[in-house]
Amino acid sequence: MTTTIDHHEPNPHHGGGAEALRMAAGKDGKDKQYGVDITRHRTEVEKQVIELETQADEIVHALEVTEQPNNLLPKIDLFLPDVLKDAVFVGHVVTDLDSVAGAIGAACLYGGTPALASPINSETMFAFQEWGAKMPQYVEDILEEAGPDNQPDICLVDHQQTSQLNPCIPVDRIVGVIDHHALQSKTIVTDKPIYIDIRPWGSMSTIVAHTFLTHKRRPPKDVAGMLLSAILSDTLNLLGPTTTKWDRLMVAVLADICNVDDIQLLASRQFKAKSRDLASLSAVGLVNGDQKSFSFQASGFNGEIGFAVVETTDDQVILDRIDELLPEMVLCKKENGYTCIFLAIVNIVKLHSKLLLCGPTEQCLAEAAFGGTIISGSSSSADNGNLMDLGNRVSRKKDFIPAITSTIKKGWTKPKDIKRGPSSLDLDIGHLEVDPNDPYGKVERVVSDAIKKEGPNPAKKQKLRESPVSVEHELEG
Numbered sequence: 001m002t003t004t005i006d007h008h009e010p011n012p013h014h015g016g017g018a019e020a021l022r023m024a025a026g027k028d029g030k031d032k033q034y035g036v037d038i039t040r041h042r043t044e045v046e047k048q049v050i051e052l053e054t055q056a057d058e059i060v061h062a063l064e065v066t067e068q069p070n071n072l073l074p075k076i077d078l079f080l081p082d083v084l085k086d087a088v089f090v091g092h093v094v095t096d097l098d099s100v101a102g103a104i105g106a107a108c109l110y111g112g113t114p115a116l117a118s119p120i121n122s123e124t125m126f127a128f129q130e131w132g133a134k135m136p137q138y139v140e141d142i143l144e145e146a147g148p149d150n151q152p153d154i155c156l157v158d159h160q161q162t163s164q165l166n167p168c169i170p171v172d173r174i175v176g177v178i179d180h181h182a183l184q185s186k187t188i189v190t191d192k193p194i195y196i197d198i199r200p201w202g203s204m205s206t207i208v209a210h211t212f213l214t215h216k217r218r219p220p221k222d223v224a225g226m227l228l229s230a231i232l233s234d235t236l237n238l239l240g241p242t243t244t245k246w247d248r249l250m251v252a253v254l255a256d257i258c259n260v261d262d263i264q265l266l267a268s269r270q271f272k273a274k275s276r277d278l279a280s281l282s283a284v285g286l287v288n289g290d291q292k293s294f295s296f297q298a299s300g301f302n303g304e305i306g307f308a309v310v311e312t313t314d315d316q317v318i319l320d321r322i323d324e325l326l327p328e329m330v331l332c333k334k335e336n337g338y339t340c341i342f343l344a345i346v347n348i349v350k351l352h353s354k355l356l357l358c359g360p361t362e363q364c365l366a367e368a369a370f371g372g373t374i375i376s377g378s379s380s381s382a383d384n385g386n387l388m389d390l391g392n393r394v395s396r397k398k399d400f401i402p403a404i405t406s407t408i409k410k411g412w413t414k415p416k417d418i419k420r421g422p423s424s425l426d427l428d429i430g431h432l433e434v435d436p437n438d439p440y441g442k443v444e445r446v447v448s449d450a451i452k453k454e455g456p457n458p459a460k461k462q463k464l465r466e467s468p469v470s471v472e473h474e475l476e477g
């Protein structure tokens, strides 16, 4: 007699990113062990992916897996607007990841052609390399190839203002808009009614991902990955002020579809790619883009420390913005209830780092941990040293956090005679806003004028410099 062996089909999806995160977590599933006795707190994007695991899992399991090109199911039992079929989907000029991924996603969903409105930035290039999606053609080339008498229909994504429209696009060919921006004075004007899908969500790619789901369609992995990266980008890894529950849910669903095991690692690597185009980053973005927080309970010190890292090929560009970064660090520290916050600027070509110190507690702990000399990097006369050379230390995991940990373990304590730093003032932390006039949709902090006057000098005009996109260093996991 033979025994029938039950051959299980390999599960086409593996419980997604959330399951892997939980498995890697400590016993309470909440935080991540980072060395023997340091706890690194879950980042927002990790928390959301874990929290939405069940819901995302349910949604992804309900979507059929099909090998068909473009994943078009034989019978689509829900209405897909005909008007967008065969349209060219294109985002705004000074294009960004949401515009490019949204165009690719919408073209795949509605059955059209994606297009680029302008050359892509380093973050968008990262997403293409990561997900292997096909690079669209420029919209100019598509329209030229079509010829003047055969201009295709156009669906604008991620914009509807004439100021952001690629000038080659004939407005009378526009048949649709899929967007998440406010309708302001420069909104396009059309002769006929067009298809409009505008939702107040954090990213246009969230709208496309959600429409895939409501049409019971599973986006192919390369498209899902582009959409995932775009949502992370537009919402500042779900920390930005425009983030909604839909952005969080779509991140969890898309991470599941793409089998992303470590969402924070993806977010960090993407931020590193983004920070090569420093023009696209505000002070809030630089301080929060790759920040992790750690809890310490020792005899002399009990509290939480935030540690942000910006990797760059040109640290001077960031150091030039020190007067903008220091107050943002103070506000971030205040907002999160940290005892200390550090920002390390890591030059990934020369492999050395500089540490920004926003207050006396940070200065004192940095001197004890790294033994470096504090210099002044600020142009403010009131400033008494806010920069430390960290030499060839470059990794938060291997160099920065271990040095701080061992110093705290040896009994470091905040000196009693320490003068009060800026974060002890009763600061108005203001609120975060998306700059509606910025093509990148930069997140800026808005504080009252009174606070601004007390702060250091106004931000210097940022210099735009070319940084090579090809440099790819992975300094930590």
Ligand SMILES: [Mn+2]
Pocket: 098, 099, 158, 180, 202, 203, 204, 234, 441
């Ligand atoms: Mn957008």
